[in-house]
Amino acid sequence: MSRDVSTEKRRSECPIAGTLDIVGDKWTLLVLRDLLDGKTRFSEFERSPEQITTNILSDRLRRLEVHGLVVRRQGSGRRFEYHLEPKGEALRDAILALAAWGNAHVADTWVPPANYLQRPD
Amino acid sequence: MSRDVSTEKRRSECPIAGTLDIVGDKWTLLVLRDLLDGKTRFSEFERSPEQITTNILSDRLRRLEVHGLVVRRQGSGRRFEYHLEPKGEALRDAILALAAWGNAHVADTWVPPANYLQRPD
């Protein structure tokens, strides 16, 4: 679906641009949100309210894996499980900051429970 | 170029999705970065290293204005100046978090000076 991830060009050496070159599209950060929320299976991501389509979901999971933010493991039976690596975990603060902005500035957003996406300690 | 901003549909009531519906594309956050960095003119954004094209830049500035993150003012002569509103300013923390992730996890990103994009006090 999208071209070889390893040939992708960076737009600049700016750290913000570099980050967006990896996660700056319409869907990737929402998949990461679900992973931070503890979801691990393809069908769980698919069931989120935004209704990502399967081709995009599968492409985004592959990219996240290639970039090392996610690992794909065998679950029970022949099902797969996707888990965050430290590199993906590390986006938690950025995602929480986006959530905070949404609650403050976008109308009719649901206010998540106090511990939503919070680092389990 | 893009269709009427006021008819755009939200994907869900999630605050993260709501935020991304406004700023979650390839370019918007980079324009915001430049605004936080004090740039105000069309040609200044155009000169950033990522080389945004003029049609996209003009579209993104219009969207940011419609959503109230930016105001467009008459500068000297008949030039325009774009300035952040509080709603746009409020994305600073999220953008700094993305920059921090980039510096930590993306190879060859330039490390910005300590006060880069920092809230002037």
Next chain:
DNA sequence: CTCAACGCTTGCAATTTGCAAGTCTTGAAC
């Protein structure tokens, strides 16, 4: 053994992005 659910892939349409060129104002230089 059958059948439904899971985890995808494929093909094609619609939308968005990218590129190049062109337009309309000033404001400065000659």
Next chain:
DNA sequence: GTTCAAGACTTGCAAATTGCAAGCGTTGAG
């Protein structure tokens, strides 16, 4: 007082990305 260049865009069309619907190969339960 006329050129000319810079700034701020718009337009048209090609290329890339996204969205939709359907299809396919494994399980695992009944």
